[in-house]
Amino acid sequence: MKLAYAAGDLGVAVVDCGAARMSVGAFRDDAQRTLLATLLAQCRPAEVLVEKGALSLATLAAVKRHRSGAR
Secondary structure (H helix, E strand, O other), X not given: OEEEEEOOEEEEEEEEOOOOEEEEEEEEXXXXXXXHHXXXXXXXXXXXXXOXXXXXXXXXXXXXXXXXXXX
16 A cells, blocks of 8 residues: 555555555545545555655554554
8 A cells, every 4th residue: 555645635556466456546534534544444454655754744643543564
């Protein structure tokens, strides 16, 4: 999963290598990052890739708080 956050919008790419599937999307999330938390709960990624310095502190905290075993 790769995340990029800027100006209130969140872009996400989810790659499932086992199923040879890739999904890409974008959405505007609220201050609590509710949609991001829901996406992470549904996808349960093994890894979350984040470009250094690309996320706000609130978004990075949400990723860390809601990840399930991701590095």
